[in-house]
Amino acid sequence: MIKLIEKIEGEAKLNFNFKDGKIDFVDVEFMSTRNIENILRGKRAFDALVINPRVCGICGHAHLIATVQALESCYDNLQLSNKAKAIRELTLNFELIQNHFKWFYLTMFPFFGHKQQILKATYPTQLMSKAIAVFGGQYPHTSYAVVGGVVCEITQMDIIKVENYISQTLKFVEENLVKIDSKTLLACKDADALLEFSGDLPDILREIKNTDMINHAKSYDRFIAFGENSFFKKGKSLKKKVSHSISLKDVKETEMPTSFAKNVSYKEKYYEVGPLARAMVNKTALIVDAHKKYGDSLYSRILARAYEITELLNYSKKLIKNLDLAEPSYIEPQLDISKLTSSGYSAVEAARGTLIHKVEIEKGIIKNYEIITPTQWNLSGGTREKLGVSQKAMVGLSDIKTAELVFKSFDVCSICTTH
Amino acid sequence: MKTKMKILWLSAISCNGNTHSFLNYPYMEQFLDDFEFIYHPVIDSKYLLQDIVSKQIACDILLIEGAISKEYKRADVSIVEIIEKYSKIVQKIVTVGTCATFGGIFRESGYENASGLHFDQEKKLEDFKYLLDKTISLSGCPIHPEILANTLYAIKKSATLRLDNFLRPKEFYAYTVHNGCTRNEYFEYKVDNHKFGELEGCMYYEHGCQAPFTHGSCNKILWNEVSSKTRVGLPCMGCTEPSFPRQNLFSTKKNMSIPESLPVGVNKRVYLTLAGITKAFKIDRLEKKLFDD
Numbered sequence: 001m002i003k004l005i006e007k008i009e010g011e012a013k014l015n016f017n018f019k020d021g022k023i024d025f026v027d028v029e030f031m032s033t034r035n036i037e038n039i040l041r042g043k044r045a046f047d048a049l050v051i052n053p054r055v056c057g058i059c060g061h062a063h064l065i066a067t068v069q070a071l072e073s074c075y076d077n078l079q080l081s082n083k084a085k086a087i088r089e090l091t092l093n094f095e096l097i098q099n100h101f102k103w104f105y106l107t108m109f110p111f112f113g114h115k116q117q118i119l120k121a122t123y124p125t126q127l128m129s130k131a132i133a134v135f136g137g138q139y140p141h142t143s144y145a146v147v148g149g150v151v152c153e154i155t156q157m158d159i160i161k162v163e164n165y166i167s168q169t170l171k172f173v174e175e176n177l178v179k180i181d182s183k184t185l186l187a188c189k190d191a192d193a194l195l196e197f198s199g200d201l202p203d204i205l206r207e208i209k210n211t212d213m214i215n216h217a218k219s220y221d222r223f224i225a226f227g228e229n230s231f232f233k234k235g236k237s238l239k240k241k242v243s244h245s246i247s248l249k250d251v252k253e254t255e256m257p258t259s260f261a262k263n264v265s266y267k268e269k270y271y272e273v274g275p276l277a278r279a280m281v282n283k284t285a286l287i288v289d290a291h292k293k294y295g296d297s298l299y300s301r302i303l304a305r306a307y308e309i310t311e312l313l314n315y316s317k318k319l320i321k322n323l324d325l326a327e328p329s330y331i332e333p334q335l336d337i338s339k340l341t342s343s344g345y346s347a348v349e350a351a352r353g354t355l356i357h358k359v360e361i362e363k364g365i366i367k368n369y370e371i372i373t374p375t376q377w378n379l380s381g382g383t384r385e386k387l388g389v390s391q392k393a394m395v396g397l398s399d400i401k402t403a404e405l406v407f408k409s410f411d412v413c414s415i416c417t418t419h
Numbered sequence: 420m421k422t423k424m425k426i427l428w429l430s431a432i433s434c435n436g437n438t439h440s441f442l443n444y445p446y447m448e449q450f451l452d453d454f455e456f457i458y459h460p461v462i463d464s465k466y467l468l469q470d471i472v473s474k475q476i477a478c479d480i481l482l483i484e485g486a487i488s489k490e491y492k493r494a495d496v497s498i499v500e501i502i503e504k505y506s507k508i509v510q511k512i513v514t515v516g517t518c519a520t521f522g523g524i525f526r527e528s529g530y531e532n533a534s535g536l537h538f539d540q541e542k543k544l545e546d547f548k549y550l551l552d553k554t555i556s557l558s559g560c561p562i563h564p565e566i567l568a569n570t571l572y573a574i575k576k577s578a579t580l581r582l583d584n585f586l587r588p589k590e591f592y593a594y595t596v597h598n599g600c601t602r603n604e605y606f607e608y609k610v611d612n613h614k615f616g617e618l619e620g621c622m623y624y625e626h627g628c629q630a631p632f633t634h635g636s637c638n639k640i641l642w643n644e645v646s647s648k649t650r651v652g653l654p655c656m657g658c659t660e661p662s663f664p665r666q667n668l669f670s671t672k673k674n675m676s677i678p679e680s681l682p683v684g685v686n687k688r689v690y691l692t693l694a695g696i697t698k699a700f701k702i703d704r705l706e707k708k709l710f711d712d
Contacts, residue, residue: 057435137651138642151652330616
């Protein structure tokens with residue numbers, strides 16, 4: 001049976017095959033692409049900073065950060081101030097947070113017998129957009145991160161504004177998502193203790209726990225995260241064993257005959273990316289406990305994404321506190337890009353997981369550009385013999401509605417997938 | 420119960436940037452009391468996309484986001500067919516964003532003749548000519564949420580909007596992005612040594628800022644109610660214009676050291692005369708750091 005899954009930043013067609021009343025295979029098809037990589041070819045390298053945020057309306061900022069880092073990796077000895085690095089991390093955090101709120105209140109909520117909570121999604125989202133706009137001028141679609149730093153100079157008043165947006169967002173979390181003060185939440189290491197609290201997140205988690213949904217959506221229990229920064233670690237987690245020595249050289253992208261999306265694997269195996277993967281690699285106590293109790297299930301996946309909101313808000317406060325305003329925002333590169341022939345790559349943690357950009361430039365002109373998006377990892381459409389991560393999570397379910405919930409629990413982005 | 424105006428939000432070849440920009444509209448609660456989406460890419464609606472393409476659902480306003488090509492399909496139906504069907508029954512059509520208006524970035528997406536609804540960059544198209552009277556263009560990559568929401572309110576009130584040659588409401592597009600930029604003085608007095616990462620300086624002379632010749636209200640109606648690209652020090656990329664995206668966006672193209680694109684309505688002679696005068700003076704306050712003692 002074919003079902004068109006809608007409102008995932010576009011659509012995907014899922015072809016469900018049933019055997020004995022249970023899903024035994026799902027074919028995932030994306031129907032269109034916008035050929036961003038072709039659009040970039042032949043353009044000036046810096047123009048990618050303007051074009052690439054337009055890959056995606058909800059995670060375009062991650063594409064900007066990935067672009068600027070890929071371009072910077074083309075230079076030898078490029079200087080970047082700690083201030084610029086921290087500001088970039090902050091704005092990317094804010095994008096992740098706005099995404100998670102939208103996913104929770106617009107996409108997940110309706111699956112649990114509630115109406116979509118539009119205002120609960122837009123209120124904190126707007127605060128985070130404002131925080132990005134203080135540095136980047138606007139959200140979405142700023143290009144404020146340029147090779148050598150960021151274009152903005154920030155003042156004490158900017159810092160105060162951003163701190164207030166963060167505090168107000170934390171307050172929203174404490175009054176809605178999990179109704180306890182965030183310090184208590186961040187100190188919580190027991191996934192079951194969380195169920196004692198009230199709030200929109202515990203409500204959903206209780207519902208999952210009290211039904212057989214708790215066993216749903218398990219996949220390979222293989223996680224990977226390449227995007228390293230001062231908060232996220234790079235590494236993979238295999239049956240709870242975390243290793244930090246992974247190389248992008250082992251990441252392979254392959255064409256698929258039936259879909260515009262391309263498969264992505266690490267050492268020929270499919271891995272899950274996203275907040276759950278990041279938390280496993282980072283060994284975040286609460287999420288590791290959820291995983292220990294409930295595996296890589298719907299429960300752990302939803303908890304990991306929602307919990308990341310509080311973690312990132314809290315960590316962003318620290319980043320701001322440590323900013324040294326005396327440092328330069330921008331250090332002009334020694335070499336003019338028009339004289340540069342080189343190649344480079346980057347990996348950043350976008351809302352949905354590892355995002356990889358690769359670029360080749362010849363005298364400042366883009367010769368080749370490749371983008372691997374998080375949803376490609378999670379939705380790689382495997383064969384029956386070698387299922388993709390989301391496919392495996394859906395196999396064994398008995399109804400399509402639940403399968404749609406499981407599929408969307410990966411926070412699918414259709415437009416990014418095919419880009 | 421008051422009747423809500425019904426809107427179909429139809430995405431064509433897009434990034435959903437306008438969709439997400441719209442979610443930043445501060446008065447969403449009120450908006451959703453006044454309008455109803457029969458379909459929206461993110462917000463729940465009464466109908467599925469499959470209903471929209473297979474039936475004809477009652478609708479007052481058609482919003483189009485993204486570049487248009489008959490090759491591009493939604494739920495297996497060509498976007499052109501969907502537009503044709505709904506354009507007949509709606510009061511107004513609004514092209515939201517630069518792709519739907521002029522083709523924008525996804526004009527280059529490889530789909531056959533991808534363009535805006537009525538314009539392929541500056542060129543007027545024949546295809547939907549009969550809809551010209553119904554259409555309002557809201558260019559911008561993305562659209563500013565307030566510009567979209569308030570245009571929809573104007574339609575609801577049946578207010579007469581004066582439009583420019585590209586069907587854009589003059590109230591938003593008669594201004595240039597330069598109007599209201601906090602870096603204006605550096606432009607006026609031609610302090611041309613701008614560097615990134617500073618509060619001071621104007622990006623027009625070296626760094627490709629298109630604000631003086633780009634129509635829009637970015638510095639009048641601030642983004643996210645907070646700031647704008649040029650205020651933070653990022654050049655205006657001209658994203659509301661038919662030519663978006665131009666090439667070499669971070670660099671000012673010059674002929675004999677005169678910027679190739681001059682401010683709207685300012686000819687070369689006027690520009691040179693003014694430049695000559697301002698260059699004869701040195702204004703210490705603008706040469707120094709803004710916060711210097």
